[in-house]
Amino acid sequence: MLRGWQIGRIDGARPMDGGWEEAVTDSGVHQAGLRQCAILAGGLGSRLGALAAAAPKPILPIGDRPFLAWLMREWQRFGVEEFVLLAGHLAETLRAALPEIEARLPKPARIVVSEEPERAGTAGALFHARHLLDERFLLCNGDSLLDTNLSALLGAADPPGTLGRMVLRRLAATGRYGVVTLEGEAVRAFRERPERDGPGLINAGIYRFERALLDRLAPRGSLERDVLPLLAERGELRATVGEGYFRDIGIPDDLAKAVAEIPRQLRRPALFLDRDGVINVDHGYVGSRDRFEWMPGALAAIRAATEAGWHVFVVTNQSGVARGFYDEAAVAALHGWMSATVRAAGGTIDDIRYCPFHPEAKLDAYRRDSDWRKPEPGMLLDLIRAWELEPARCLLVGDQESDLAAAARAGVAGHRFRGGDLADFIKPLLAARGRPMDGN
Ligand SMILES: [Mg+2]
Incomplete structure (x- = not known):
């Protein structure tokens, strides 16, 4: 019954109060709260021949699940709640795979299918989905995956007049691909395959767009050939370089x-963080932003874990709900803002569990023992199940004995944080349990 919380849209974020270790702007927090991702899933897959004759590429099995389930799981780590699948070729087969995909996702998601009326191309597919898209939305190819810190794309600030931002990958040999020319972060040009096979930047197929882009699209066309070069020419396109598998x-x-490779690559180690006394200074029953003070190094610690390819989860007892100090809506709002702020600062909180119950609660509805309340391990076990974690590859950092007890009961190594700079505390722990980052 308790699924923790879901990230809401971060509307009307206020300027931040004191105690911030980094200059995260209000608009940065706002835009890092992106909730929608469109996925290009209508390609013919002709280069795959018989392999893609019966199913669209994005639902081909990778290990025990369709490729899309891996891809969507990655976006969920960065706060995406809604997927718009841009379908065409074999759309019915794609629809039929949705229950299997949903069953594999670690968080609830809304999945909408937009079917093009005729072969429309990548830009046309977006045109036909225009009634479904947010003011700002993400877009990615449904047949490729880049394991990178997507907060670099979510949190990046754009100058006025920008219609899109794309992720580029640096390659040692670009021979097979067209290359992109950058000036600072501004995309200047797209070039067909270069004459010489040298290092360069190529399109990773991941974008953040403003809705205003849709006014420029025609019912048929190619994003790569028609739309992006035009945006580059007009100075309306920026880029973020993403490293990784x-x-x-x-x-x-x-x-x-x-x-x-993919199942092994995306089965990550996980860092569980207690909240009060670890991420934020424990002022006692913190239920609102005005009483929330980041621990020194907290944003940097989370960014370091994200950069190193770790999941970051928050597990927090919130008996302030049971005691009637604040309600669950306040907890959800605070956590939504906290997550958006972390993303604007270049990291991510993949998921959160909190326990609102207490055996001596003032409110009847919350007066009970709960196996989610630390030192019980329920919150950790629920995340281990949902995200398919190996406890032996996980760490917990908490400031109380009850945190360490919960970790031990879940088979997770616990570490006691006694104050100071959280990044200084966590970075050596991550390094000691290093995760090989596969490049290619
Ligand atoms: Mg604590």
Whole structure:
């Protein structure tokens, strides 16, 4: 019955109060709270031949689940709650796979299918979904995956007049691909395959767009060939360079590699963080932003864990709800803002569990023992189940004995934080349990 909380849209974020260790702007927090991602899922998959004859590429099995389930799971780590699947070729087969995909997602999601009326191209697919898209939305290819810190895209600030931001990958040899020319963060040009096979930047197929882009689209067209070059020419397109593991499942060899690599690559170690006394200074029953003070180094610690490829989860007893100091809506609002602020600062909180119950609660509805209340391990066990974690590859950082007891009962190594700079405390722990970051 208790699913923790879901991230809401971060509207009307106020300027921050004192105690901030980094200059995270109000608009930065606002835009880091993106909730919608459109996924291009209508390609013909002709380079895969027979492999893609019966199913669209994005639902081809990778290990025990469709490729899309892996891709969407990654976006959920960064706060996406709604997916708009841009379908075309074999759309009915795609629809039929949705229950299997949903069953594999670690968080609830809204999934909408937009079906193009005819072969429309990548820009056309977006045009036909325009009634479904937010003021600002994400878009990605449904047949490739870049394992990177997506907060760099979510939190980046754009100058006025920008219509989009794309993620680029740095390659040592760009021979097979068209390359992108940058000036600072401004995309200046797209060039077809260069004459010489040298290092360069290529399109990773991940974008953040303003809704105003949709006014420029026609019912048919290609994003890559028609739209992006025009935006670059007009100075309306920016880029973020993303490092990390990349795999495109568009050709049989690479599909085989994806099957071998992706499940291992995306099964991450996890860092569980207690909240009060670890992420924020424990002022006692903190239920609102005006009483929330970040612990020194907290944002940097979370960013370091995200950068190193770890999941970050928050597990927090919130008996302030049971005691009637604040309600669950206040907890959800505070956590939504906290997560958006973390993303604006370049990290992410993948998921949160809190326990509002207490055996001596003032409010009847919350007066009970709960196996979610630390030192019981319920919150950790629920995250371990939902995110398919290996406890032996997880760490917990807490400031109380009850945190360490909950960790031990879940089979997770616990570490006691006694104040000071959280990044200084956590970085050596992450390094000691280093995760090999596969590049290619
Ligand atoms: Mg605590």
